[in-house]
Amino acid sequence: MADITTAPDDSTNSSVASAARGDISVLDALRVSPAAHLAELMAGAEVTGERSVALRELPFTVQLGLRAEPGSRSALALEAALGVGFPESAGAVTGDASAVHILWLGPDEFLAVDASRRQEPGDGDAVAAALDGLPGQALDLSANRTILELSGARARHVLEKGCHMDLHPRAFAVGTAVLTQVGPVPVILHRSGEQEYRLFPRASFADYTVRWLVDAMAEFAGDEVT
Amino acid sequence: MLEIRCPYCGPRDETEFGYGGQAHVAYPEDPYALSDSEWGEYLFYRENTRGVFAERWVHSAGCRKWFNALRDTVTYEFKAIYRTGEPRPDITEGEIR
Numbered sequence: 001m002a003d004i005t006t007a008p009d010d011s012t013n014s015s016v017a018s019a020a021r022g023d024i025s026v027l028d029a030l031r032v033s034p035a036a037h038l039a040e041l042m043a044g045a046e047v048t049g050e051r052s053v054a055l056r057e058l059p060f061t062v063q064l065g066l067r068a069e070p071g072s073r074s075a076l077a078l079e080a081a082l083g084v085g086f087p088e089s090a091g092a093v094t095g096d097a098s099a100v101h102i103l104w105l106g107p108d109e110f111l112a113v114d115a116s117r118r119q120e121p122g123d124g125d126a127v128a129a130a131l132d133g134l135p136g137q138a139l140d141l142s143a144n145r146t147i148l149e150l151s152g153a154r155a156r157h158v159l160e161k162g163c164h165m166d167l168h169p170r171a172f173a174v175g176t177a178v179l180t181q182v183g184p185v186p187v188i189l190h191r192s193g194e195q196e197y198r199l200f201p202r203a204s205f206a207d208y209t210v211r212w213l214v215d216a217m218a219e220f221a222g223d224e225v226t
Numbered sequence: 227m228l229e230i231r232c233p234y235c236g237p238r239d240e241t242e243f244g245y246g247g248q249a250h251v252a253y254p255e256d257p258y259a260l261s262d263s264e265w266g267e268y269l270f271y272r273e274n275t276r277g278v279f280a281e282r283w284v285h286s287a288g289c290r291k292w293f294n295a296l297r298d299t300v301t302y303e304f305k306a307i308y309r310t311g312e313p314r315p316d317i318t319e320g321e322i323r
Contacts, residue, residue, distance in 0.1 A: 090235040090289070106289035107234050164239045178235070179288045181242065186287050 024118050033059030034146040034206035041214055051220040053152035055213055057206075058198070061147050062114035064124045067137040069108050074136035081130035081138075082112055091176045097192040103177040111141070111188070119143075145188070145200040150213060155197050158216045163189065183212045228302060232285045233293050233309050246282030248272045249294040250314060278305055280314050 035042070035057040046054040068074035070086050079085050084095035087104040095101030099116040112127070124140035131138060150158060156167050162183035166172060177190035185208060188200035201209040228240040254260055254268055273279070279299050284292045296305040296317055306315040 106291060109289070164241070180238075181287055 024120065027120065028060070028118070031060070033057060034203040035059075035148065035210050038207065038210045038214075042210060045214040045217050045221075047152065047154070047217060047220045051154045051224070053150065053154040053158055053217050053220050055148060055150050055210070055217065057210075058115065058147040058149055060118040060142065062112075062117060062119045062123050063140075063142045063145065063200075064112040064127060065137065065139045065141040065144075066102070066110040066112055066127075067108060068110075068135075072134075072136075074131055074134040077130045077132070077134060078127060078136065078138060081127045084112070086110055091178050093175045093177045093190065097175070097190070103188060103190060105179060105188070113147075115147075115192075143203060145202050146206045148199045148201065148206070148209060148213065149192075149196065150199065151193070151196040153195055154217075154220045155195055157220070158213060159189070159197060161216045162212070165189065167191075182209070185209050185212070228304075230283065230295070230304065231307050232288060232291075233307055234289045234291055235285060238285065238288060242285060242287035244284045244286045246284055246292065249280040249282045275299055278317055 036059065039057070042055045042057070046052075064082075066078055066086075068078055068086075070088065075086055082100060082102065084100050084102050086102055087094045087110070090104055092104050093101055097115065100112065100114045103111045103113065105111055119140070119142035123142065124138055128138040159182060160167055163180060165178060165180050172191055174191050174194055177188060179186070179188055181187065182189065182199060182201075185201050185205045187205075187209070188198075190198040190200070192198050199209065199213075229237050230240055230243050231237045232243075251268070251272075254265075257265065257268075260268065276299060278296050280294060280296055282292055283295055284290070292310050293307060294310060294312070294314070295307045296315060297303065298305060305317045308315060
């Protein structure tokens with residue numbers, strides 16, 4: 001891309017990009033995550049004890065949008081490049097929720113998430129190269145959505161205030177992810193642990209989603225109303 | 227609120243879906259051969275069935291896929307839901323009462 005751009009500050013940009021490749025802190029000094037300005041609000045809203053619930057952002061997590069028909073050569077190429085198979089049905093997740101895992105978004109649409117590291121320029125290039133002319137797509141969509149992690153004994157109760165899905169453990173087991181709405185916000189909702197849920201709102205909805213969740217969490221700071 | 231069984235995602239609330247009007251409206255084989263009124267009819271004229279009606283829905287807040295459904299316009303009951311490209315199931319029960 002540097003070959004075709006002629007902007008005067010092009011050399012500065014490419015040197016930043018190459019420096020950032022080795023040192024993620026250089027990159028992080030230059031970017032702001034969608035809910036960064038609410039870090040204090042989220043920390044202050046944490047509830048401990050029996051009715052615990054906490055909220056934090058997992059900023060700049062690697063997210064690759066994948067389009068391919070499961071079972072096709074394109075899908076096999078993507079699966080080989082990622083080292084994780086595609087989930088087979090709605091709601092399913094394959095891989096390790098703390099590292100590379102793939103969420104089912106549609107019959108031919110998936111989202112690969114790497115929760116173990118932060119996005120860097122060029123992420124997804126290797127996976128996209130694996131397609132090598134085959135139909136399909138692998139695209140770095142890390143900036144599309146941010147990840148909010150809601151955890152604690154009352155995390156499910158917070159979500160149930162605004163989510164139409166049945167979140168009872170018998171219907172929504174660990175390792176389930178669906179596209180749905182929390183409050184009025186369309187999100188991907190992934191149950192990544194026994195008491196841990198990840199919400200993927202689009203970046204522009206992050207501010208509202210955090211404030212909505214913090215408001216829903218407030219109840220659990222006080223004594224239970226009986 | 228209706229509960230609609232998306233053929234890909236399973237049962238979800240009606241608010242996650244968008245409505246796409248009558249299903250199985252075939253694109254004219256040769257649009258250039260149509261007169262203005264025939265083209266207008268293709269674009270804008272739709273059935274207004276009382277009873278079982280084949281219609282399109284899209285799961286816009288979920289898998290974003292289009293599918294077809296047979297719904298009773300009197301009771302709102304979904305008689306059948308099938309994927310785009312599949313033939314219309316043969317259900318006429320409830321038509322004209």
